[in-house]
Amino acid sequence: MELKENAFQRWGEQRHQSWLVRRMHLDVPLTLALIALSMTGLAMLYSAGNQDLDLVYRQILRVGLAFSAMLVIAQIPPDQLKRWSPWLAGLGIALLIAVEVAGDVGKGAQRWLDLGFFRFQPSEIMKLALPMLLAWYLADRKLPPSLKHLAASALLIAIPVTLIVKQPDLGTSILIASSGVFVIFLAGISWRLIIFLSTVFAACLPLAWLNMHDYQKTRVLTFLNPESDPLNSGYHIIQSKIAIGSGGFYGKGFLQGTQSHLEFLPERSTDFIFAAFAEELGLIGGLLLLALYLFIVTRGLVIATQAQDSYTRLLAGSLTLTFFVYVFVNIGMVSGLLPVVGLPLPLMSYGGTSMVTIMAAFGVLMSIHTHRKMIRN
Amino acid sequence: MPRTGSLTDDLRESEQFRRRTIVAFLVVILMVTGIVARLVYLQVVNHHHFTTQADQNRVTVVPLAPTRGLIFDRRGRVLAENLPSFTLELVPERVIDLDATINELGRYVDISQNNIQRFYDQLQRKRRHDSIAIRSHLTEEEVARFAVNRHRFPGVEINARLLRSYPYGPLAVHTIGYVGQINEKEASKVNQTNYSATSYIGKIGIEKYYETLLHGQIGYQRVETNAQGRVIEVLDSIAPKPGSNLHLTIDAELQRIAEAILGDQRGAIVAIEPATGNLLSMVSKPSYDPNLFVQGIDHATFNALNNSPDHPLFNRILRGTYPPGSTIKPIIALAALEYNKIDANTSVFCPGWYSLEGDNHRYRDWKRWGHGHTDMKKAVAESCDVFFYDIAFRLGIDHMHEYMTKFGFGSTTKVDISDELSGIMPSRQWKRDARGLPWFPGETLITGIGQGFMTATPLQLARATAAIANRGTLVTPRVVRAISENGEEATTINLIDTVSEPIILKNENHWQAVVDSMKEVVHGAHGTARKIATNSPFTIAGKTGTAQVFGIKQDENYDADDLDKRLHDHALFIGFAPIENPQIAVAVIVENGGSGSSTAAPIAYQVLHHYLTTLADYGT
Numbered sequence: 001m002e003l004k005e006n007a008f009q010r011w012g013e014q015r016h017q018s019w020l021v022r023r024m025h026l027d028v029p030l031t032l033a034l035i036a037l038s039m040t041g042l043a044m045l046y047s048a049g050n051q052d053l054d055l056v057y058r059q060i061l062r063v064g065l066a067f068s069a070m071l072v073i074a075q076i077p078p079d080q081l082k083r084w085s086p087w088l089a090g091l092g093i094a095l096l097i098a099v100e101v102a103g104d105v106g107k108g109a110q111r112w113l114d115l116g117f118f119r120f121q122p123s124e125i126m127k128l129a130l131p132m133l134l135a136w137y138l139a140d141r142k143l144p145p146s147l148k149h150l151a152a153s154a155l156l157i158a159i160p161v162t163l164i165v166k167q168p169d170l171g172t173s174i175l176i177a178s179s180g181v182f183v184i185f186l187a188g189i190s191w192r193l194i195i196f197l198s199t200v201f202a203a204c205l206p207l208a209w210l211n212m213h214d215y216q217k218t219r220v221l222t223f224l225n226p227e228s229d230p231l232n233s234g235y236h237i238i239q240s241k242i243a244i245g246s247g248g249f250y251g252k253g254f255l256q257g258t259q260s261h262l263e264f265l266p267e268r269s270t271d272f273i274f275a276a277f278a279e280e281l282g283l284i285g286g287l288l289l290l291a292l293y294l295f296i297v298t299r300g301l302v303i304a305t306q307a308q309d310s311y312t313r314l315l316a317g318s319l320t321l322t323f324f325v326y327v328f329v330n331i332g333m334v335s336g337l338l339p340v341v342g343l344p345l346p347l348m349s350y351g352g353t354s355m356v357t358i359m360a361a362f363g364v365l366m367s368i369h370t371h372r373k374m375i376r377n
Numbered sequence: 378m379p380r381t382g383s384l385t386d387d388l389r390e391s392e393q394f395r396r397r398t399i400v401a402f403l404v405v406i407l408m409v410t411g412i413v414a415r416l417v418y419l420q421v422v423n424h425h426h427f428t429t430q431a432d433q434n435r436v437t438v439v440p441l442a443p444t445r446g447l448i449f450d451r452r453g454r455v456l457a458e459n460l461p462s463f464t465l466e467l468v469p470e471r472v473i474d475l476d477a478t479i480n481e482l483g484r485y486v487d488i489s490q491n492n493i494q495r496f497y498d499q500l501q502r503k504r505r506h507d508s509i510a511i512r513s514h515l516t517e518e519e520v521a522r523f524a525v526n527r528h529r530f531p532g533v534e535i536n537a538r539l540l541r542s543y544p545y546g547p548l549a550v551h552t553i554g555y556v557g558q559i560n561e562k563e564a565s566k567v568n569q570t571n572y573s574a575t576s577y578i579g580k581i582g583i584e585k586y587y588e589t590l591l592h593g594q595i596g597y598q599r600v601e602t603n604a605q606g607r608v609i610e611v612l613d614s615i616a617p618k619p620g621s622n623l624h625l626t627i628d629a630e631l632q633r634i635a636e637a638i639l640g641d642q643r644g645a646i647v648a649i650e651p652a653t654g655n656l657l658s659m660v661s662k663p664s665y666d667p668n669l670f671v672q673g674i675d676h677a678t679f680n681a682l683n684n685s686p687d688h689p690l691f692n693r694i695l696r697g698t699y700p701p702g703s704t705i706k707p708i709i710a711l712a713a714l715e716y717n718k719i720d721a722n723t724s725v726f727c728p729g730w731y732s733l734e735g736d737n738h739r740y741r742d743w744k745r746w747g748h749g750h751t752d753m754k755k756a757v758a759e760s761c762d763v764f765f766y767d768i769a770f771r772l773g774i775d776h777m778h779e780y781m782t783k784f785g786f787g788s789t790t791k792v793d794i795s796d797e798l799s800g801i802m803p804s805r806q807w808k809r810d811a812r813g814l815p816w817f818p819g820e821t822l823i824t825g826i827g828q829g830f831m832t833a834t835p836l837q838l839a840r841a842t843a844a845i846a847n848r849g850t851l852v853t854p855r856v857v858r859a860i861s862e863n864g865e866e867a868t869t870i871n872l873i874d875t876v877s878e879p880i881i882l883k884n885e886n887h888w889q890a891v892v893d894s895m896k897e898v899v900h901g902a903h904g905t906a907r908k909i910a911t912n913s914p915f916t917i918a919g920k921t922g923t924a925q926v927f928g929i930k931q932d933e934n935y936d937a938d939d940l941d942k943r944l945h946d947h948a949l950f951i952g953f954a955p956i957e958n959p960q961i962a963v964a965v966i967v968e969n970g971g972s973g974s975s976t977a978a979p980i981a982y983q984v985l986h987h988y989l990t991t992l993a994d995y996g997t
Binding site for chain 1: 386390391393394395397398401402405406408409411412413415416417419420421423424426427428430431434435601602603604609
């Protein structure tokens with residue numbers, strides 16, 4: 001079979017990989033970029049955490065765990081993943097319901113499930129399980145999908161998203177909804193339908209507003225005018241903009257950020273770590289970091305286009321684009337482009353759960369890329 | 378891989394997917410561009426704005442209070458200084474249970490009932506987040522004891538502060554005054570910026586009058602603070618400029634002696650250098666300890682002082698308005714000489730009383746049986762009232778007012794201490810304005826002997842005496858003769874206008890006549906103050922005075938034994954010495970002290986004597 005080859009597809013193709021890399025099912029460019037990103041994250045954490053080495057050690061453990069997860073998942077062939085997809089999604093939804101019934105309340109939201117030895121958020125499973133479910137559902141149908149299949153897909157998205165919105169966790173539900181929407185988009189839904197649905201969605205926004213929790217409304221209002229409440233909800237975004245803006249072109253220098261080190265910047269080692277980064281390393285640092293993220297996204301899309309069947313294509317594309325949504329929503333929020341939704345910056349923010357999920361997603365990408373059958377010749 | 382679709386389907390789907398991916402990638406690029414634009418907007422376009430904001434966040438300007446200027450006496454003794462003191466302070470807002478905390482603090486630091494009372498008094502006046510001292514002058518041991526247990530007392534801290542201290546305590550307190558914590562009214566009057574770190578302000582006396590000089594100029598420190606406001610680093614600072622030191626004309630030793638001479642009696646002594654107006658000592662008794670007021674006085678102590686019948690807080694020197702009695706007779710005599718109503722030889726017969734024509738009211742002489750034939754010198758020396766009734770009648774109130782006013786009566790002396798009163802020099806105009814009544818001839822007579830409406834402060838009397846000593850120069854009294862900056866030599870300056878208009882007489886010889894008559898008071902065989910100067914190494918010109926506190930009815934006798942002590946006459950004496958070359962003029966008043974000759978004159982002599990015999994020590 002002859003596949004049309006072009007530069008875009010050929011890019012990053014490894015023909016002379018060592019035995020070890022091949023056996024480990026790793027994609028070298030992606031792995032290197034992820035390592036670089038994690039290292040940057042650890043360095044920034046060292047600064048933002050006021051040089052607290054304990055904090056860095058704990059994060060190193062998490063990074064190690066996350067990379068291990070990636071490595072393990074990369075070994076699983078995509079066919080296997082495809083078979084597990086509905087079951088994993090079913091488990092995820094069951095756990096979401098369990099959280100709804102018996103979950104722990106943390107920071108005003110019911111997100112956690114306490115399994116005795118560790119607490120975890122079932123919504124994290126859905127970040128992987130929902131795109132897998134949709135890709136599984138659509139891959140074996142004729143694409144572009146029919147209206148019937150689209151309606152079924154919409155329902156499959158709506159169930160977990162509704163459960164997560166109810167927790168309430170706006171950030172995660174946006175991510176999960178996007179991951180599902182990306183699958184549908186990549187499956188080839190017609191542009192006319194896209195325009196029609198977008199219009200309907202826009203019309204429904206006021207309805208969504210009415211159903212929002214007060215703190216979510218406050219976040220949106222604060223986003224629209226941070227100065228309206230400079231001491232409370234507006235404080236985060238004001239201080240964050242000051243941190244980024246005062247960093248300037250070259251930044252104040254590593255470990256030299258006043259906004260972060262003098263503790264004006266809240267959540268400086270978690271959700272707002274980009275502000276601390278941009279303060280110390282300036283526009284130059286910010287552009288390099290964005291370039292690194294863009295490289296990862298591009299590589300992910302290349303993997304998707306090189307995938308050999310619908311399931312892997314749709315899954316790889318959706319996971320990659322969801323990763324980008326992560327980055328965009330976080331930096332957009334920190335820089336005042338978007339309302340404050342509590343999403344970490346992938347591989348930079350301090351914290352474990354989301355990082356494991358993200359790296360698991362990259363494990364899926366690597367599995368997809370490295371389990372291709374040699375059918376070219 | 379098992380697929381149901383055909384190969385062309387698969388190719389088509391793959392192609393479609395690739396197109397969609399490219400669209401998604403373009404959208405990604407677009408969004409990244411949006412973020413880049415946002416970063417450029419924040420970090421390049423608005424960089425300056427945000428840098429300013431970041432600096433405003435981290436940099437706090439802390440005002441630094443200037444050190445208050447010191448007050449020295451004439452010979453460099455420190456009368457007011459600033460001592461470092463450890464104070465135990467509470468921030469009410471941060472203390473959960475004030476009573477319990479104070480009670481518990483008592484186990485480590487000695488806290489008296491007074492301290493607690495004073496604390497609660499201040500609590501009412503201060504804001505919740507102000508730090509309020511409960512104890513000052515903690516010992517090293519108390520500081521250590523508290524330091525060990527400080528974790529148990531949130532909102533309680535020990536601060537090292539400079540506290541105003543008056544090492545001589547009550548000495549010259551009415552002149553020096555004291556500082557106290559600024560109240561809202563005072564805060565609204567001062568330059569808010571300059572006082573933003575200051576907690577004390579001059580309340581009275583020199584401390585008040587020279588507040589601006591003593592206070593100094595505020596300094597600033599720019600510090601880097603974290604979000605909790607804790608100081609991380611001092612960036613730079615402008616040192617505060619300490620207040621100027623004041624060098625007084627007062628001599629602490631003479632002051633001490635004068636205060637001791639007056640002893641427990643109520644009254645005032647003012648000693649002035651006639652040529653310069655420099656006030657050598659100013660006594661007002663009883664007195665009080667200014668140190669009580671520095672940290673805020675407690676209610677009980679204040680009420681005890683304020684309600685005492687002896688009025689220790691009352692500054693008798695410049696707010697005590699007394700009938701001057703016979704002490705004004707030399708000036709009345711001078712006016713009579715000037716208006717040719719008498720000459721040195723004019724004699725009046727004194728039968729012991731005086732009556733106006735067509736009025737059978739008898740104006741009595743202090744000497745029941747009269748002084749007989751009396752000329753001016755004898756009238757002053759023996760303080761014959763009838764002689765002065767006669768010349769007062771002949772002069773009239775207008776001429777008397779004219780001359781008394783020349784000597785400064787009826788108006789403030791403009792001394793450099795706050796809150797002086799002017800006393801009263803009555804006139805027809807004054808009586809119409811103040812009482813709505815015409816002037817009666819009888820009032821002219823009693824004004825002639827310094828009774829009736831007329832009142833004067835001891836300071837006015839001393840100043841008028843100095844004018845006689847100067848033979849006509851009415852000086853403005855002053856207590857500050859020089860200022861100095863920290864570590865620099867004192868420079869003598871005239872902070873106030875010290876010389877007023879000279880008193881010009883129609884006949885300059887009249888000065889000598891008046892001075893001679895005053896000399897006769899002390900050195901004459903029958904002078905009312907002859908007893909004080911039997912061994913005097915210097916000549917003194919003086920005049921006694923015995924001022925009635927209340928009116929005696931026509932046919933009653935003044936009998937001290939029958940009267941309440943507070944209705945006794947005030948004893949007065951004015952004088953200067955040496956006559957030829959006056960170095961010092963004094964005015965003494967002893968409230969309810971009896972007669973001027975027996976009570977006030979000896980006190981005045983001791984002050985003159987001490988000053989003149991140790992004159993060499995004083996310099997100028």
